[in-house]
Amino acid sequence: MKGRVTLKDIAAAAGVSASTVSLVLNGKIGSRVSAATVAKIRDIAENLHYQPDINAQRLKGKALPIIGLVVPNITNYFYSEMTKGIMDAGANAGYNVILLNSENTLQGEQLAAEAFLSVRVAGAIVCGVCEPGTEESVILEELKRAGIPVVKIDRCEWNEKYPRVMIDNYQAAYDSVKCLHRLGHRKIGIIATTWDLGIMNAREQGYQQAMKDLDLEISESMIYRKKSYDLTDEEADEIADDISKHLNRHTAILAIPGDVLAIECIVYWKRHGINVPDDISIMGFDNVYMGSIIEPALTTVDQPKYEMGKGAMELLIKAIEGRSGAKRLVYQYQIIERNSVRNICASE
Amino acid sequence: MKGRVTLKDIAAAAGVSASTVSLVLNGKIGSRVSAATVAKIRDIAENLHYQPDINAQRLKGKALPIIGLVVPNITNYFYSEMTKGIMDAGANAGYNVILLNSENTLQGEQLAAEAFLSVRVAGAIVCGVCEPGTEESVILEELKRAGIPVVKIDRCEWNEKYPRVMIDNYQAAYDSVKCLHRLGHRKIGIIATTWDLGIMNAREQGYQQAMKDLDLEISESMIYRKKSYDLTDEEADEIADDISKHLNRHTAILAIPGDVLAIECIVYWKRHGINVPDDISIMGFDNVYMGSIIEPALTTVDQPKYEMGKGAMELLIKAIEGRSGAKRLVYQYQIIERNSVRNICASE
DNA sequence: TTGTAGGCGTTATCAG
DNA sequence: CTGATAACGCCTACAA
Numbered sequence A, B: 001m002k003g004r005v006t007l008k009d010i011a012a013a014a015g016v017s018a019s020t021v022s023l024v025l026n027g028k029i030g031s032r033v034s035a036a037t038v039a040k041i042r043d044i045a046e047n048l049h050y051q052p053d054i055n056a057q058r059l060k061g062k063a064l065p066i067i068g069l070v071v072p073n074i075t076n077y078f079y080s081e082m083t084k085g086i087m088d089a090g091a092n093a094g095y096n097v098i099l100l101n102s103e104n105t106l107q108g109e110q111l112a113a114e115a116f117l118s119v120r121v122a123g124a125i126v127c128g129v130c131e132p133g134t135e136e137s138v139i140l141e142e143l144k145r146a147g148i149p150v151v152k153i154d155r156c157e158w159n160e161k162y163p164r165v166m167i168d169n170y171q172a173a174y175d176s177v178k179c180l181h182r183l184g185h186r187k188i189g190i191i192a193t194t195w196d197l198g199i200m201n202a203r204e205q206g207y208q209q210a211m212k213d214l215d216l217e218i219s220e221s222m223i224y225r226k227k228s229y230d231l232t233d234e235e236a237d238e239i240a241d242d243i244s245k246h247l248n249r250h251t252a253i254l255a256i257p258g259d260v261l262a263i264e265c266i267v268y269w270k271r272h273g274i275n276v277p278d279d280i281s282i283m284g285f286d287n288v289y290m291g292s293i294i295e296p297a298l299t300t301v302d303q304p305k306y307e308m309g310k311g312a313m314e315l316l317i318k319a320i321e322g323r324s325g326a327k328r329l330v331y332q333y334q335i336i337e338r339n340s341v342r343n344i345c346a347s348e
Numbered sequence C: 001t002t003g004t005a006g007g008c009g010t011t012a013t014c015a016g
Numbered sequence D: 001c002t003g004a005t006a007a008c009g010c011c012t013a014c015a016a
Helices: A007-014 A018-025 A037-046 A055-059 A075-093 A105-121 A135-145 A169-182 A198-213 A233-245 A259-271 A287-295 A307-322 B007-014 B018-025 B035-047 B054-059 B077-092 B106-119 B133-145 B169-183 B198-211 B232-246 B260-271 B305-320
Strands: A068-069 A096-101 A124-127 A149-152 A164-167 A188-194 A224-228 A252-255 A281-283 A300-302 A329-330 A334-336 B068-071 B095-101 B123-126 B150-153 B164-167 B188-193 B224-228 B252-255 B281-283 B300-302 B328-331 B334-336
Touching: A007 A018, A037 A188, A037 A300, A055 A300, A055 B054, A055 B106, A068 A075, A068 A307, A068 B164, A075 A096, A075 A329, A075 B095, A096 A105, A105 A135, A105 B054, A105 B224, A124 A307, A135 A149, A149 A334, A149 B133, A149 B305, A164 A169, A169 A188, A169 A281, A169 A300, A169 A334, A188 A198, A188 A233, A188 A259, A224 A233, A233 A259, A233 B300, A252 A259, A252 B106, A252 B188, A259 A281, A287 B095, A307 A329, A307 B123, B007 B018, B018 B035, B018 B252, B035 B252, B077 B095, B095 B106, B106 B123, B106 B133, B123 B305, B133 B150, B164 B169, B164 B305, B169 B188, B169 B198, B169 B252, B169 B281, B169 B300, B169 B334, B188 B198, B188 B232, B188 B260, B224 B232, B252 B260, B260 B281, B281 B300, B300 B328, B305 B328
Parallel strands: A068 A096, A068 A124, A124 A149, A149 A164, A164 A329, A188 A224, A188 A252, A252 A281, B068 B095, B068 B123, B123 B150, B150 B164, B164 B328, B188 B224, B188 B252, B252 B281
Antiparallel strands: A096 B095, A300 A334, B300 B334
């Protein structure tokens, strides 16, 4: 006794066959079923709280109204906001979301791919892992081979074959440097990563190019690198500490891994008596809610997370339904100037 | 051509029947299939990246390894942390999670219930809505009637029939008042809600009782009520503003709806030149990450969100597998003293 | 040691 | 107007 109400139950209650019930409930009656029967069936279905079994429907060729989503970590506001956009756009179109955290791990992403394959999701949205290896594309290929459309979001290469949703990370970093420059900064350091991630490389290149174009000098000592993928671990403190020991090297730091790391630095510096932005300026990336709360409020590059999520879902739905969509959706970023960057020009 | 690899494909490739493949892949061979066949089948399955269709498996009576989860809003750190606990515990046991936001809306929860019914999830975890009405239980009853085990989390009554995971909200609020009292506060106000929510009522009663037991006076004017469910809207500012206009009424405020609201107040007060904790002390609920970042750092009641999520999932799995589990899992809260509450005793 | 048959809930096709 | 029937992919008896 599983309690689920099936077509048969309704058929039995209505004294008709299951196929008639199916016809009625799917509205596929060109005035072929008597009005009385229709009413009775609808009524019973309502009373019994009938919900079609989408698994059985899928067996008959209908796509499952479920899509898979992998993000590194749902606990991070950046991804949860994005996820909400995805879910909302999905709900509008009747799609539900199976959510998985990859923990920035190839294995996590592999597990997600397997789950998606098993579930026979209608499509998948992937915010990829950092861990290097060609295997990531292998996983995506697997989904593709199985006929599951994939849309990548945030973490993707500017040029690649998968449909993807992103901002122009290169240009955003470029503009960030220009912003710092406009505020009078000349010695601009960067917290970069060792991650094998297109968007991080793009941001770093944007930084390099901007520095070059502005005739500013870069030395290796101004480039700090985050190795671990966790933005709030001891390594964050180490980097913050390292920077604080060389305050003369730079007046401003661009934290390209994102706001969470920038915030971690600010917190660390505060604890150690280093003033932001007087002793050091810092600029983040992503525009996370916390950045507007912390003191000083964080200057950052806003990514329209929610909208990007929505866009990704809409793109995916197009792909699922066989309509062609864009190969690349580029959203506008926006530099939000707050108080974590000192205006050197003004103060002199 | 859907691309999915099925048992048949493997059978064809191996030159055996589908049932043999099924037997082998399910390990149900008491030395009944030849080692060579086994090896061949395993090999082919591997190469073809075969993943069983769990929808088809479910039709055969096996429970879907998918559970449903409704939370008010995944964007809120409290719920995302909880969600992570649920997902992690689920992953350990092979369960995936379909996530839905209710937006604190009965309709949202209804939609979730319908989705869960359609998907035939193996079980559901519900963090209920605020909106009043008996309908919530109707929805849960619907799931139950369909044989879908339900575990409630965070938002539940102390005494009710559903298995549930929570802290002792009454006692936590009671202890919060005692904490404020110990720090020298006597005029203690509260931000309560108008929501029809057991946990909020419990917290409010805990506050009332503690005040009584400590011989402290309560006047209606010390009780502010949040009506909307959104903790960061204009109403939050209105309440903060209202409080700021009557600083003589109270030296401390207990924000029982949660940290997010408390933080909103602090931000508002800062913008308006009111000092926390010198002009007013405030204490939150939940222990959200942001609370440790904001200045002054927020004194609050920690709920073990991640562990509660894990516990809920483990409870649910027991229910799914027919093993009996606890009816109520009560986790320990912990008062975390930071700097948003002034120590009046020390400063005199 | 392996194959065949039936059925899970649904839908589509074809009879009645 | 309505009912059988087959099929989707898988699993389990049972038959060979």
